[in-house]
Amino acid sequence: MITILKKNATKQQRDDLIQWLEARGLEVHVSEGEYQTVLGLVGDTSQIDEGLIDSLDFVEQVTRVTEVYKEASRKFHPEDTVVSIGDVRIGGGNFAMIAGPCSVESEKQILEVARSVSLAGAALLRGGAFKPRTSPYDFQGMKAEGLELLRKAKEETGMPIVSEIINVNHLPLFENVDVIQIGARNMQNFELLKAVGRTSKPVLLKRGLGSTLKELLMSAEYIMSEGNKNVILCERGIRTFEKYTRNTLDLSAIPVLREHTHLPIIVDPSHATGKASLVEPMALAAVAAGADGLMIEVHNDPERALCDGAQSLTPAQFAKLSAKVAKVREALA
Ligand code: PEP
Ligand code: MN
Secondary structure, eight states, X not given: OEEEEOTTOOHHHHHHXXXXXXXXXXXXXXXEOSSOEEEEEESOOTTOOHHHHHTSTTEEXXXXXXXXXXXTBTTTOOSOOOEEETTEEEBTTBOEEEEEOSBOOOHHHHHHHHHHHHHTTOSEEEOBSSOOXXXXXXXXXXXXXXXXHHHHHHHHHOOOEEEEOOOGGXXXXXXXXXXXXXXXXXXXXXXXHHHHHTSOSOEEEEOOTTOOHHHHHHHHHHHHTXXXXXXXXXEOOBOOSOOSSSSBOOTTHHHHHHHHBOSOEEEOHHHHHOOHHHHHHXXXXXXXXXXXXXXXXXXXXXXGOSSOGGGOBOHHHHHHHHHHHHHHHHHHO
């Protein structure tokens, strides 16, 4: 249930109403916007007489929220959420690019890529240290050592770092990681979602290979309901019958999510397409469709990459893409 207060509602009236609602066992989320204040009520609202609240002269409107997700819903929080990572902001009109290799492979590799993507306009550095691979015989990542190399790259370039967690027990290793990524395969690993929800680090939540947008929002709700509101959603393509691309990029996810949630929405055209030649057109399309950011795989030597070389851009290709992204954004402004 949400209660929208009139613009002239006093602090006293608001606090009294919140107290009254809390005394009935409800959790009250206050969202203060420029034009209105919204009280989002979480818990069993079946015993609440909405007519009674509606009759208060400082209440504008009372509505029952039918969505199963609450905290992620735009109805609860009409204004866009802006996630801050150091000086970088994503959401609410702030756009950011995340770039870097699929996996951290060596000090030389991650430093080279970090320097070049930073110069080309990326705000955040990505790099997998724990890799969820389809085959147990494939490169599984450099693990703790990989995280340490990312930390070095951050120290040198000043770029905050993004890395994927695959196991709750690894959380202590992620202390220096600025954004914790939950990969597509773990989108419904509810224990992992709850665990990152108990941290205060921004979480990049990727859509599952066969997950609906509602399921993605329910997974965001798992994180948010534990207290962590810094969630960034990532569309990375879903599995369809099409074989020419690794996945099918669902660009409609951007406007659909925009309607239903206040959380920032970014797009990963690298995993969506699986082919370096397709990354730029889909990245530009995502920006045109309103994405708050992009996540792009970049490798200094894609042909010899230990993971996802076929979809990785070279630093030079990334720099070109970055310039075109800026043009599309200008055209939209
Ligand atoms: C990744 O970002 O490296 C990754 C494994 O992506 P996804 O979870 O989308 O497959
Ligand atoms: Mn990858």
